[in-house]
Amino acid sequence: MILYEIFMDAFVDRGFNDLTNKIPYFNELGVDMLWLTPFYKAHSYHGYDIKSYTEINDKYGSIDDFIKFVNECHKNNIKVIIDLVLAHTSFHHPWFMDSINGKNDYYHWRDYEPSEKYSTPVSNNSWKICKLNNKYYLAPWHHDMPALNTKSQNVRNEFIKIIEFWLDKGIDGFRLDACPYVDIINNDPLEFWRWFSNECRKRKSDIYLVGEAWDTYEVSKQYTDVLGHSFNFEMAGYIKWKAENPNADIPMNGTENDVYFLSNHDMSRSMTSLHNNVHKMKEALKLLFSMPGDIMLYYGEEIGMKGHIDHNNHDKDVRQKMDWYSVEIQRKNPNSLFSFTKYLIQERKKNNR
Secondary structure (H helix, E strand, O other): OEEEEEOHHHHOOOHHHHHHHOHHHHHHHOOOEEEEOOOEEEOOOOOOOEEEEEEEOHHHOOHHHHHHHHHHHHHOOOEEEEEEOOOEOOOOOHHHHHHHOOOOOOEOEEOOOOOOOOOOOOOOOOEEEEOOOOEEEEOOOOOOOOEEOOOOHHHHHHHHHHHHHHHHOOOOEEEEOOHHHOOOOOOOHHHHHHHHHHHHHHHOOOOEEEEOOOOOHHHHHHHHHHHOEEEOHHHHHHHHHHHHOOOOOOOOOOOOOEEEOOOOOOOOOHHHHOOOOHHHHHHHHHHHOOOOOEEEEEOOHHHOOOOOOOHHHOOHHHOOOOOHHHHHHHOOOOOOHHHHHHHHHHHHHHOOO
């Protein structure tokens, strides 16, 4: 399976209608599955602070536009998975507004500021004061992304509604954000994901679930075992290291259930990591496509788009607009990175991998 990550805010100008018109490009490249980053109603451009799990951001169109897109993908033998963020919501989500007034148990509240800290990739300043009720709520990522209480059966019932809503729209699965952080108070995320996986498979036996657990292989493998797939972050680093150091020995940690990749929307682009060296980029892609499991490309990787991670700039340098001009130039050149990527995909499919 060849996945292709689309960062929605950067890839399309006219939402799902534009994305539908891009299907011939995905066919040309040879990808089998599209991963769409959040397109729900949200407060930020990146969409990970969700205000509604079942409403589409106006700039991307309507639910009918989405359904048409999914149907057209399926007609072209392309599957669609969507990002699902279950560790937190937006501060502006109606659930949180109700929770401020004590109407649900969807979030974590304290009458005083707790001393405990909970580590996440971006923060460990866990508890924030809410001026509307003078209580503290758990939000270890950012004050406007409160953590959900995933032990609550009421919250889980809401998640079931979300699963059913999107499966009814024809999607093939979910990319699951920040898997280790769905239950940081009890530190039992695997229990939650077992429950979630079971609920999904009750409704769609062949659903594609892939987890994000940005950690060592020993950690990410736990989510592979529970969900069916997870991204192998450890091998992403090893592959790029090997491309820069051909004589280096690297461990081959992974199975056919892992998803292998070079970069994503939270990382410096692989071309930049490889010092803008096209030869090294081709070597990295060769190594990537030799891996035993599914392969994921970040949009623009096939043409060598560049970008350095800068958390102070909200990572926008690695989420820039898709460079369609470079696509036009490179598709005419049989020695280009674009042509090389297409070749690797074709060869992998010939070998039934």
